[in-house]
Amino acid sequence: MSSPATIKKAKKLVDDGCVSQIEDDLFQIRSSSDPNKSYFVTSDTCECFGFKNYYKFHHGNGQKANCSVKSILDILP
Numbered sequence: 001m002s003s004p005a006t007i008k009k010a011k012k013l014v015d016d017g018c019v020s021q022i023e024d025d026l027f028q029i030r031s032s033s034d035p036n037k038s039y040f041v042t043s044d045t046c047e048c049f050g051f052k053n054y055y056k057f058h059h060g061n062g063q064k065a066n067c068s069v070k071s072i073l074d075i076l077p
């Protein structure tokens with residue numbers, strides 16, 4: 001489950017038009033803080049720092065890696 005703060009942030013990115021669907025399961029998410037930066041994300045993986053480091057930060061909790069970028073997909077209509 002994503003935290004309410006993460007969901008709020010994700011909704012803002014969607015509202016700001018930072019989320020583009022490329023293919024059925026491929027999205028490009030532009031950074032709100034740096035418009036030149038974007039991440040490609042699918043339902044299984046994401047390019048961002050938070051995702052790559054998820055297991056480092058949360059090792060051993062048995063959960064699938066997630067990140068604030070990927071959680072955006074969860075709130076898309």
Ligand SMILES: [Zn+2]
Binds near residue numbers: 039041048066
């Ligand atoms: Zn990510």
